[in-house]
Amino acid sequence: MSHTPPPQDAVQVTDLTVRRGKRTVLHGLSTRIPRGSITGLLGPSGCGKTTLLRSIVGTQLVQSGTVTVLGEPAGSAGLRRRVGYVTQAPSIYADISVRENVAYYAALYGRERTDTEDALTAVGLRDHADQLGDQLSGGQRTRASLACALVGKPELLVLDEPTVGLDPVLRVELWKQFHDLAAAGTTLLVSSHVMDEADHCDTLLLMREGELLAQLSPDELRADTGEQNLENAFLTLITRGARA
Template identity: 65%
Template sequence: MTGTSASSSAAIEIHELNVRRGGAPALRDVTLAIPRGTVTGLLGPSGCGKTTLMRCIVGTQIVESGTVTLLGRPAGAAALRRRIGYVTQAPSVYLDLTIRDNVRYFASLYGRGNDAVADTIEAVGLTTHTHHRAGDLSGGQLGRVSLACALVAQPELLVLDEPTVGLDPVLRAELWEHFASLAAAGTTLLVSSHVMDEADHCENLLLLRDGRLLAHVPPDELRRRTDKANLEEAFLSLIREHQVGVQP
């Protein structure tokens, strides 16, 4: 496993994290540090531990051992609630409210004004649906409303669990541009995906397999290390290398 060393500039610091779910290991000795103001991709196949790791980071997962520190405080600390945004795979919105009212509600919790509401709804491509009830939207649209409710708070750390699933290529590209602009303004983003072609939008990649962190590297470094131009092929090469390494 490869990880970066912890430092005072890290938004996320994890040391020797172990988690069991259903009696089986879900995360194994994960150690990493993510710098502030960056976009980091969390990649790997379904069931590899991505969502479990994110739950550990936002403080909703019981851990067996290890430490998770966010913005200098232990994960789950009350002081972090206004500083961290989390978007799950399942939409978390009020179905009886309109898109605008959902986003306005979350904006009010964080003292954001109407300009922030309008800008955020535009960022997720829902301006023409502002007055539609959330309960009348498609699954993909509901996901975008959940994303808007997190974005409008302008958190210091934003954790996104596969936010681009079900979106068309144009909107996916626009969202990644928005993520980059947030990072440039100082927000730290951790974005999970099982789509390798999104990896090039990230400054660094966390590659998980069977609960283990195989690598924490920039996309170009992964290509160089595996001598593969295609990132999906590079990841597969890394997995094969790991499998050989763990054989008795």
């Protein structure tokens, strides 16, 4: 009996258009996100990054186009245990401990108690595991939300600006964790408006005003623009597009 191999791409987006009221937020956007890699979604605030992420996890109404995730239409019931999503606003309960928050999500995903401890260790919160959600700093709340997503061991992990407000040391630690996850086969899609994080990614999706300017690696972006600094390289792409 032959088995159909899984699609090479974790995500396929084709001609995606999203409108809010009279405003078009995404303009016929198409892209593919390869499995087992870290894809960075970069662009200025308000360019449509969160709308694209919400479309991929199935929480966004779309005007037209298709989004396929792990071989299924985005938002399908079968994807609930296969896709993890960490929003910009920390999604933890304030009146229970960090450990109880993570254990709750572990139970939803049918994971073991050891998975809860592993997730807490991965985000560096073992020493704060007994603190209530409302006793945490902003950075700790972000890490707790990440632990709640990691405990489900998703095949695709979607992270909306996960390092905002974190100190530089913790940002380095989180990116190391992201690389470890990708090496183990998890696909990560990470949005940011900080271009110095682009070097951590295998592939970059560069957005501006609801459109995809380019999809390429950091080194390809440097070669294409002649700029070593990635922020300057991105600005060069924007200027070139404006002239065109």
